Amino acid sequence: ALVRGPGKRGAADCTILCSLFICLGRRGQLFINQARRLASDCKTKSFVSVGCIKIPQYLLDMQNMGSLALLIILLLMCTQEPIFYCAGEQAGRRLAASAP
Numbered sequence: 430a431l432v433r434g435p436g437k438r439g440a441a442d443c444t445i446l447c448s449l450f451i452c453l454g455r456r457g458q459l460f461i462n463q464a465r466r467l468a469s470d471c472k473t474k475s476f477v478s479v480g481c482i483k484i485p486q487y488l489l490d491m492q493n494m495g496s497l498a499l500l501i502i503l504l505l506m507c508t509q510e511p512i513f514y515c516a517g518e519q520a521g522r523r524l525a526a527s528a529p
Contacts, residue, residue, distance in 0.1 A: 452507055459500040466493060 466487040468474065475486035487493045 448510070453508060456500065456503050456507065459496060459503070463497055463500055 467485055470485035470487050476483040477486050478491060488497065
């Protein structure tokens, strides 16, 4: 839980910023790596047919497939991250407090 009470807004802001840094840091790196590999395969038209579906060639490597699965799972987990709800509540309170 975030720290509540008068004068504790700085601690709450720090908690939110640290959580966002941790949450987005690793996911951002994974996303960039996956996007680069996908762009490279699209540029060279390196696709492989698996049944009736064409997938990029880089996904035949188990490590790359695992990285993509990890990215998808982490992004799904991010949608359930409570810190985003808390950040939204605090932003709303600040707007209400600064309104004339």
